[in-house]
Amino acid sequence: MRITFTGHVGMFIETEGGTILCDPWFTPAYFASWFVFPRNDRLDLAPFLTPDYLYISHLHHDHFDPQFLRERVSKDTTVLLPAFLVDRLEQALRECGFTRFIHTEHAVPVDLGGGLEVAILAMTAPADGPAGDSLLVVADGTARVLNQNDARPRDAEELGALGPYDAHFTQFSGAIWYPMVYDFPPDEMDRLGRRKREDQLSRALAYIQDVGAPHVFPCAGPPCFLDDDLWALNDLDDDPANIFPDQPVFLEYLRDRGVEGGDLVVPGTVITLDRGECSVRQPDGDLSPAAIFTDKRRYLESYRADAAGFLAAARASWPRHEYDVLAELRAWFEPLLDVAPRTRAGVGGPVLLSLT
Numbered sequence: 001m002r003i004t005f006t007g008h009v010g011m012f013i014e015t016e017g018g019t020i021l022c023d024p025w026f027t028p029a030y031f032a033s034w035f036v037f038p039r040n041d042r043l044d045l046a047p048f049l050t051p052d053y054l055y056i057s058h059l060h061h062d063h064f065d066p067q068f069l070r071e072r073v074s075k076d077t078t079v080l081l082p083a084f085l086v087d088r089l090e091q092a093l094r095e096c097g098f099t100r101f102i103h104t105e106h107a108v109p110v111d112l113g114g115g116l117e118v119a120i121l122a123m124t125a126p127a128d129g130p131a132g133d134s135l136l137v138v139a140d141g142t143a144r145v146l147n148q149n150d151a152r153p154r155d156a157e158e159l160g161a162l163g164p165y166d167a168h169f170t171q172f173s174g175a176i177w178y179p180m181v182y183d184f185p186p187d188e189m190d191r192l193g194r195r196k197r198e199d200q201l202s203r204a205l206a207y208i209q210d211v212g213a214p215h216v217f218p219c220a221g222p223p224c225f226l227d228d229d230l231w232a233l234n235d236l237d238d239d240p241a242n243i244f245p246d247q248p249v250f251l252e253y254l255r256d257r258g259v260e261g262g263d264l265v266v267p268g269t270v271i272t273l274d275r276g277e278c279s280v281r282q283p284d285g286d287l288s289p290a291a292i293f294t295d296k297r298r299y300l301e302s303y304r305a306d307a308a309g310f311l312a313a314a315r316a317s318w319p320r321h322e323y324d325v326l327a328e329l330r331a332w333f334e335p336l337l338d339v340a341p342r343t344r345a346g347v348g349g350p351v352l353l354s355l356t
Contacts, residue, residue, distance in 0.1 A: 001143040001274070006048060007040030007267040008062055009149040009169065009220035015140035017116025018052035021077070022136065022147060026068045028307075029061035029223075032314035036062075037224035037246075038292045039303050040267035050074040053112070054098070055120075057082070057149045058133045059089055062175055062223060070096040078102060080110075082122040082134035086335050089131065107158055115141045119162050123151050130336060137162045143273035146211060150175060150220040152203075156210050166273050168213035171220035172204035172250040174243035180233060193241035200243065201253050208259060215278045216262045217271070218250045226304040227311060236297050248293055264289055 002014040013020040078100040109119040123133040135151040143166040150171035179192040222244035235242040268283030337344040
């Protein structure tokens with residue numbers, strides 16, 4: 001099995017039974033506030049555009065990139081769908097032009113032929129968001145890989161039953177808005193940031209220890225922030241209150257706690273897994289880890305300069321007219337009510353507030 005890392009948590013998996021493109025993210029997200037880190041806009045994308053299968057873990061735009069999917073990925077691709085309770089992901093992918101789908105069952109392996117097997121665990125608890133989250137297990141007879149991305153499985157036995165795993169890709173850093181979007185006093189912001197950073201690192205460590213894969217690849221964060229107003233959110237000084245620690249920080253965190261087998265992946269890293277053996281080949285030149293992390297501030301400043309035109313165009317494109325908020329909320333909320341009869345029955349009912 002060969003895996004080419006494409007950035008954030010994107011990867012292109014090659015096996016004898018077929019290829020799978022996972023969570024490709026190339027377009028800056030959330031009103032151009034989040035950029036892929038390390039940058040992946042210099043990758044040769046041609047090898048990744050005609051996969052046999054496409055897997056999108058969930059609808060967050062650092063995983064689901066509609067512009068890239070619509071404009072670049074072959075529509076002959078078959079989509080592997082998690083067993084979400086609502087069909088928003090399928091609808092969004094159909095809007096991107098995809099018409100071939102395999103509807104999986106939660107945690108049930110699917111034989112795709114040629115020795116390739118996949119299983120998808122769909123996370124549908126309220127904490128996983130209204131559209132859900134998911135993780136992917138891929139096996140081909142030479143290796144078994146857990147692509148956890150930023151999902152939070154709650155049943156260790158269920159996850160373990162699909163193993164053992166040769167490699168584990170998991171989130172370790174912030175890819176979230178909390179607590180930065182709140183107007184907390186500085187002392188409170190510092191306290192919450194420190195707790196959030198430690199919670200992220202320790203949660204990833206716990207998953208890694210539970211899974212027990214000999215090779216671990218930190219991914220799914222952090223993004224970077226190239227807009228001048230957001231520049232301070234980049235963790236350039238290993239600030240214990242910054243929730244966006246980078247990959248070398250987490251690898252050191254693992255080593256300090258006696259966990260071996262952690263490997264760095266950047267866009268263009270190629271991992272080969274073959275019956276217990278693992279080799280990692282890093283890209284060279286401007287894409288190399290040394291070019292990224294030796295002087296991270298300088299790297300991001302160069303990235304910011306290159307993105308200046310994109311940022312200016314993005315700002316100019318933002319809508320200035322009013323939205324029909326009720327219509328937008330209805331499109332989001334009514335599909336949820338369709339599968340929630342108890343909640344639906346309570347809509348419009350009386351509410352008792354007991355104030356003490």
